[in-house]
Amino acid sequence: MELLLVEDNPRISEFMVKGxxxxxxxVILAENGNKARSLIAQREWDLVLLDIMLPDIDGIELLQYMRYKKINTPILVVSALGEPDDKVKALDYGADDYLAKPFHFKELIARINALTRRFKSNNQVQENVLTCDNLKLYLDRHIVERDSKEIKLTLQEFKLLQLLMENKNKVLSRVQILDAVWGIDYDSNTNVVDVYISYLRNKVDTESENKLIQTVKGRGYLIRTQEN
Incomplete structure (x- = not known):
């Protein structure tokens, strides 16, 4: 699980990152609001831990930015501002939870786990989606995204990617792929699987250092993820 910690105090951030x-x-650390906004725009996070009092863009502005951009990542505000009005303001602007400093670390972990459980549960109800690291395949809408950027696929490419994602970290032979995507009557001597794997790699993996689609020599193909 990847967290973005937005915290400008070196002592606090070191303590939190280590724990x-x-x-x-x-954990990736953003020491100010501008860096945090850049990181939020670049990729998806499982959760954002957000301080309010930052040296440039404050936490409330970041909350407004994320919710205006319809970024629904869970946000846990962790702030020294502990008055009821501070908590209400943050929650009204889009925070999902609020933890005042100083705090017990066990409570921080418990709140993170509760938020991410709730978020995953809500997403499963709202969308029928497959995920492999930063790659998402929306079954109902026939949309594929990586790092929130849409990838245009043909119907057969979509079906092939769906099969690989449904069996992530499992090697599928060419025959298995051929049967599942093209049908059992398709010519078993064809190289169509290899051709379409190449098409997918060019669309899914070209712009990323993390190459998801892997070849296992003599056995077949798989999507290998770093997820737990």
Missing amino acids: LEESGFS
């Missing part, structure tokens, strides 16, 4: 990583989270 979160020891708890099994992957």
Whole structure:
């Protein structure tokens, strides 16, 4: 699970990053609001931990920016501003939860876990979607996105990608892929699987350092993810 921590105090951020990583989270630190906004625009996060008092863009402005852009990532505000009015303001502007400093680290972890569970549950109800790292395939809308950028696929490319994502981290032979995507009556000597795997790689993996579609020599193909 990848978290974005927006915190300008080096002592606090060091403490939080260390504790979160020891708890099994992957954490990227943004020391100011401008860096945070850039990182939020570049990719999707599982959760944002957001301080309010930042040296440039404050946390409330970041909340407004994310919700205006319809970025529905869960946001947990972690702030030294602990008055009821501060909490109400943050929640009204789009925060999902609020934790005042100082806090017990166990409570922080519990709130993160509760928010991400709730978010995943809501998404499953709202959309029939397959995910592999930063790749998403929306079954009902026939849309594929990577890093929130839409990828245009043909029907057969979509079906092939769906099959790979439904079996992520599992090697599928050419025969299995051929049967599932093109049908059992298709010529088993054709190289259509290899051709379409190449098409997918060019569309899905070209612009990313993390190459999802892998070849296992002599066995077939798979999508290999870094998800837990």
